[in-house]
Amino acid sequence: MSSSSTDVLIPSPLADYKSPPNLRFSPQVWDAVFKSIGERLRTLEAQKATLEAIIDALQTSALQTVTATITAEIEARRADLTRLEAEFKAVSDAYIELVAGGVYADAIQLRDTVPGVTGHTVQAAITEIATRLATLKKITPATVFLGAS
Secondary structure (H helix, E strand, O other): OEEOOOOOEEOOHHHOOOOOOOOOOOHHHHHHHHHHHHHHHHHHHHHHHHHHHHHHHHHHHHHHHHHHHHHHHHHHHHHHHHHHHHHHHHHHHHHHHHHOOOOOHHHOOOOOOOOOOOHHHHHHHHHHHHHHHHHOOOOOHHHHHHOOO
16 A cells, blocks of 8 residues: 555555555545545556557558568569460461461471471461462363363
8 A cells, every 4th residue: 555645644556556455545545545546547548559550550560561471462463364365366266277278387387397398387388288279180080082172
């Protein structure tokens, strides 16, 4: 128990805040008891405000760190998605062309390479052969046996 300047014994932590046996509630005792309680409350409230400020600062810092980390990761994944979308479009376009009956010359890969032969030159050679064949006389039984043209 502690005493004030008027030597009034007030409840204290030493006695688990129990009142002394001779405690009488006069205005001086009342004021002394609540002055002590008020001082302790103001100390705790100041500590609470400090702790709340520390918690707020930690939360802000954590949020900034998480945001920076996640933002960078999201941007990287978006770049990956953009690249994959472009690759998918190219494959999809090639598939559509193939189904429609054509073949991309760029997509042709020759196993045994011949110098100067590429998908483009093969395509050009095939087109040239097809054109020449179309202009040739067709051999049929009639042209062989009957001399028809």
